[in-house]
Amino acid sequence: MIVTAPAKINLTLSIIGKRPDGYHALESVMQQLSLSDTITIEEADDIDFTCADAGLLGENNLVVRAARLLQSQCPTKRGARLHLEKHIPIQAGLGGGSSDAATVLAALNEFWEVRLPFDTLMQLAAQLGSDVPFFLNAPTGIARGRGEDITPIMHRTVGYVVLAKPAIGLSTPQVYAKLHAPTLSTSKVSHRNHPVTQAMISALQANNLEAVARSLHNDLEGPALAIMPALFPLRERMLEAGCQAVLLSGSGSALFGICPDEATAQHAALDLTNDFPWTWAGPWLIPR
Ligand code: C5P
Numbered sequence: 001m002i003v004t005a006p007a008k009i010n011l012t013l014s015i016i017g018k019r020p021d022g023y024h025a026l027e028s029v030m031q032q033l034s035l036s037d038t039i040t041i042e043e044a045d046d047i048d049f050t051c052a053d054a055g056l057l058g059e060n061n062l063v064v065r066a067a068r069l070l071q072s073q074c075p076t077k078r079g080a081r082l083h084l085e086k087h088i089p090i091q092a093g094l095g096g097g098s099s100d101a102a103t104v105l106a107a108l109n110e111f112w113e114v115r116l117p118f119d120t121l122m123q124l125a126a127q128l129g130s131d132v133p134f135f136l137n138a139p140t141g142i143a144r145g146r147g148e149d150i151t152p153i154m155h156r157t158v159g160y161v162v163l164a165k166p167a168i169g170l171s172t173p174q175v176y177a178k179l180h181a182p183t184l185s186t187s188k189v190s191h192r193n194h195p196v197t198q199a200m201i202s203a204l205q206a207n208n209l210e211a212v213a214r215s216l217h218n219d220l221e222g223p224a225l226a227i228m229p230a231l232f233p234l235r236e237r238m239l240e241a242g243c244q245a246v247l248l249s250g251s252g253s254a255l256f257g258i259c260p261d262e263a264t265a266q267h268a269a270l271d272l273t274n275d276f277p278w279t280w281a282g283p284w285l286i287p288r
Pocket of ligand 1 (some may be wrong): 022023024025026128129130131145146147172173176
């Protein structure tokens with residue numbers, strides 16, 4: 001069995017406040033991309049994980065943790081050989097590890113014929129990380145709570161994205177630690193859209209990519225720029241290369257740009273290879 005695990009960008013990310021459990025309550029419009037990792041699953045007696053990048057091997061990888069978590073829910077213990085072909089850079093804010101974990105949960109649920117219902121998979125996904133549940137859902141969605149409460153969004157806007165990542169990554173806890181968010185007395189989720197979220201949903205549903213570009217917002221960008229000021233000139237370079245708007249994805253360190261068409265995106269990515277060690281251009285995924 002071969003499955004793909006898509007990357008994501010955060011078109012908006014609004015921090016509501018700091019919860020009693022230490023996590024931040026947020027609201028984010030998340031969008032999956034055609035950039036993806038590939039995971040190959042084969043029969044085996046035990047859980048066996050391979051990857052060409054030796055730095056990603058070991059029990060701590062979310063692929064292994066997802067497999068072991070699902071295995072703990074199986075009445076009869078089965079194994080699997082899991083091979084990860086990595087295309088999504090790590091410490092980039094592109095959700096690669098989270099997507100790998102969600103994809104393994106969903107794929108092994110089929111491969112081992114566990115047949116856990118969707119809600120149970122969502123709960124297991126949330127145990128693995130705040131961003132994991134989103135990847136069990138449609139390509140576009142609103143994430144609330146600490147990220148695990150997902151509302152899918154339907155839209156038909158075709159978007160072309162340029163990604164560019166500096167050599168150094170950013171650690172999510174470090175970026176969150178730089179935020180000065182108000183303290184909340186409850187972790188309860190409000191389902192009334194934040195104005196930033198509403199503007200983005202309206203832009204997507206109006207099929208207006210220019211309005212999408214105008215409505216980009218990320219509360220983690222300020223803290224990330226404070227930790228890594230080198231991102232300022234890089235953002236300028238992406239605008240010069242033809243992006244309509246540029247934003248940090250999640251907690252970074254990758255920046256994404258929105259382009260009016262595929263040719264501009266491809267040209268910009270090529271142009272940016274002098275300034276960034278890693279670039280990518282392509283369309284995002286459209287909900288069906
Ligand atoms: O859930 P996950 O393990 O991916 O989160 C990593 C870290 O990011 C947390 O330990 C926390 O420091 C920060 N975080 C947060 N609020 C969120 C999500 C993550 O403070 N909603």
